[in-house]
Every structure is written in C-alpha cells, then in structure tokens.
Amino acid sequence: MTEQRDQQPSLEPMPTDWRRALAVVAHPDDLEYGCAAAVADWTDGGREVVYLLATRGEAGIDSVAPDACASLREAEQRASAAVVGVSAVEFLDHRDGVVEYGLGLRRDIAAAIRRHRPELVITLNHRDTWGGDQGGGYWNTPDHKAVGRATLDAAADAGNRWIFPELISEQGLEPWDGVRWVAVAGTSTPTHAADAGPGLERSVLSLLEHKAYIAALTDQDPEEYVRTFLTGNAERVAPRFGGRPAVAFEVFPR
Numbered sequence: 001m002t003e004q005r006d007q008q009p010s011l012e013p014m015p016t017d018w019r020r021a022l023a024v025v026a027h028p029d030d031l032e033y034g035c036a037a038a039v040a041d042w043t044d045g046g047r048e049v050v051y052l053l054a055t056r057g058e059a060g061i062d063s064v065a066p067d068a069c070a071s072l073r074e075a076e077q078r079a080s081a082a083v084v085g086v087s088a089v090e091f092l093d094h095r096d097g098v099v100e101y102g103l104g105l106r107r108d109i110a111a112a113i114r115r116h117r118p119e120l121v122i123t124l125n126h127r128d129t130w131g132g133d134q135g136g137g138y139w140n141t142p143d144h145k146a147v148g149r150a151t152l153d154a155a156a157d158a159g160n161r162w163i164f165p166e167l168i169s170e171q172g173l174e175p176w177d178g179v180r181w182v183a184v185a186g187t188s189t190p191t192h193a194a195d196a197g198p199g200l201e202r203s204v205l206s207l208l209e210h211k212a213y214i215a216a217l218t219d220q221d222p223e224e225y226v227r228t229f230l231t232g233n234a235e236r237v238a239p240r241f242g243g244r245p246a247v248a249f250e251v252f253p254r
C-alpha cells in the first residue's frame with residue numbers, strides 16, 4: 001500500500017488567477033466535509049465564493065421529518081458558510097435523495113453559472129465510488145453523482161446561447177463562457193490541491209455548525225469527530241503535496 005501511494009504523482013497547486021467561484025453540491029454539509037478549508041483561504045484572499053445546493057438535505061436525518069428538516073438544515077448550512085466567508089447560499093429545491101441527472105438539473109445549474117459568472121466551478125465526486133480507483137471503495141450516492149455530472153456539463157451549457165435558450169428569453173440570462181476550470185472534490189483521482197493549513201481550523205468550526213445533523217450521525221464528541229475527520233483527510237493528501245496538509249481536487253480545464 002505504502003509503495004503504491006509513494007508512486008502516485010504529485011498534485012499541482014490549484015489555479016489562483018480567478019476572482020469568483022461557484023460551488024455546486026447536492027446537500028448541506030457536502031462542502032464542509034469536502035473542501036471548506038480551501039474556501040476559507042480563498043475568501044480570506046478576497047475571492048468571492050457562492051454556494052449552490054441542489055437540495056435542502058431534508059432526507060438527511062432519520063428522526064426528523066423532511067418538512068421540519070429542510071429549514072433546520074438550511075439554517076445550519078447558512079451558518080457554516082458564514083464561518084468560511086461565504087454569504088451567498090442558494091437552493092435549487094430538487095428533492096433530497098432522488099435528485100435526477102437530466103436537462104432540468106443542467107438548466108438550473110447553467111442558470112446559476114450565468115447569474116454568478118464564476119471562473120472556477122467546484123463540485124463533489126461525480127464518480128461511482130469513493131476511493132475505488134484500485135477496485136472496491138464505497139459506493140457514492142445517486143445525488144452526488146447526478147449533481148457532479150450535471151455541474152461538469154452545465155459549465156459548457158452556460159456558455160452556449162442555443163442550449164436552454166429560454167434562460168435568455170425568460171430570465172434574461174446571457175451566456176457566460178468564462179468558466180475556466182471545474183474542480184471536483186472527493187474523487188480518488190485528484191490532479192490538484194489547495195493548502196488546507198490556513199483554513200483548517202475554520203473548516204472544523206464550519207462543519208460543526210451542522211449541529212443537528214452531526215448529533216444524529218454519531219455519539220462521539222462533535223468537535224473530536226469533526227477534527228479527526230477533516231485533519232485526517234488533509235493529512236492523507238500531504239505526501240503528494242510537499243508534505244503540506246491539503247484539499248485535493250480533480251481539475252477539468254475548459
């Protein structure tokens with residue numbers, strides 16, 4: 001195992017010549033588990049990051065019915081975004097757990113890309129598994145796969161005026177062909193990384209804002225659980241990034 005890991009190629013630093021990013025994920029907490037340390041560092045540097053969530057995560061807590069859960073998780077998501085300098089959090093209101101890949105989802109994401117005009121788009125693992133590049137691994141959820149794939153597609157849809165022409169005629173959303181990279185967090189085949197050190201502490205506080213969700217998830221002390229998880233993830237990337245704890249991304253240039 002160690003030998004295999006040592007042979008993995010080094011990760012390139014994430015691009016830095018951009019001003020605006022749009023992060024598109026399925027659920028509240030996806031960005032906090034995936035890449036909030038990088039987001040904290042980016043917003044500290046004066047960059048603008050907007051969060052777009054396909055659902056409100058209303059099917060995420062077994063003991064809370066969806067109607068009550070949606071507002072609870074929305075509030076937790078807004079609080080966790082604020083901790084890492086993100087004030088704009090939008091929801092597409094697709095149904096949690098049964099998000100369908102398709103034209104509707106692509107159109108909704110393309111519309112958001114046209115509204116916010118990001119150079120960098122972030123999403124979460126669109127592949128079938130977590131960590132399954134050597135075989136095995138954990139099966140990914142249908143929502144993550146659908147939203148990740150639709151986001152990769154929508155980066156191009158946003159730039160073509162003849163795809164979803166109703167975005168122009170009904171919403172006045174002119175094409176935005178300025179997305180230069182789509183960076184996917186949580187894949188087993190990363191190409192790039194961002195230093196997690198400067199933002200790690202705030203990423204812990206950010207994930208901790210998902211209080212009700214974490215309380216339902218584990219009996220462990222919340223801070224211990226969150227710190228162990230996020231620190232472990234960042235340290236696993238370090239051997240491929242000059243020994244520095246980091247957040248890994250698979251970058252698709254455009």
Ligand SMILES: [Zn+2]
Binds near residue numbers: 026027029030144
């Ligand atoms: Zn999720």
